Amino acid sequence: MRLPGHIHPRPVSGVYRWPAEAKLAGAMLILLGTVVQPRLTLFWFGPVWLVLAWAWWKSRLPLGFVLGRLLWLSPFVLGVLVTGMWRPTGGPPWWVLAGKAVTSLVTVILLANTTPFGEMLRLARRLRVPVLLVSTLALMHRYLFVLLEEMERMRRARASRTFRPVRRRVWEIQASVVGHLFVRALARAGRIYQAMLARGWS
Numbered sequence: 001m002r003l004p005g006h007i008h009p010r011p012v013s014g015v016y017r018w019p020a021e022a023k024l025a026g027a028m029l030i031l032l033g034t035v036v037q038p039r040l041t042l043f044w045f046g047p048v049w050l051v052l053a054w055a056w057w058k059s060r061l062p063l064g065f066v067l068g069r070l071l072w073l074s075p076f077v078l079g080v081l082v083t084g085m086w087r088p089t090g091g092p093p094w095w096v097l098a099g100k101a102v103t104s105l106v107t108v109i110l111l112a113n114t115t116p117f118g119e120m121l122r123l124a125r126r127l128r129v130p131v132l133l134v135s136t137l138a139l140m141h142r143y144l145f146v147l148l149e150e151m152e153r154m155r156r157a158r159a160s161r162t163f164r165p166v167r168r169r170v171w172e173i174q175a176s177v178v179g180h181l182f183v184r185a186l187a188r189a190g191r192i193y194q195a196m197l198a199r200g201w202s
Helices: 020-034 042-059 063-072 074-085 092-112 118-124 131-160 165-199
Strands: none
Touching: 020 042, 020 092, 020 118, 042 092, 063 074, 063 092, 074 092, 118 131, 131 165
């Protein structure tokens, strides 16, 4: 099962063919350059957004998909804005913080959706990222889909019983579903842990 929103087919050309090292280096350059900018200067943000627009066009990602991902991550932008409001006077205004946050998020969205996760893990190993951290990320990525499959089975089970929640009880029912999902995930995690111990993990 795919993550919600991952409905686009993987293209076979464009930025998908670029080496992961080049894409990561470009993304880091954009992120670091954006962070150190004191204001929204056309000298920096103009070329950056042209590069991002070109990368989006080459990636063939649906615009709605990118905007949807940006909407999901909008709480981070709001958090940055709220933090900026409480800073002492003399800091950058809110629109500068918002511009930096949106630029950084779009960069990360394009990188994450044009680079297979396995390539990112292999690159992390080559960059001498601790093996334990890489293994943890790999397991999290793998079992995220297992959790989503479990959630989909629960959804189908409810639909097969012609489940129609009363509007005033929606939150109560959703909380119950989340609780059951957490219990099942915890039980599955225990079984996986025991299986890993049996295979020599420590």
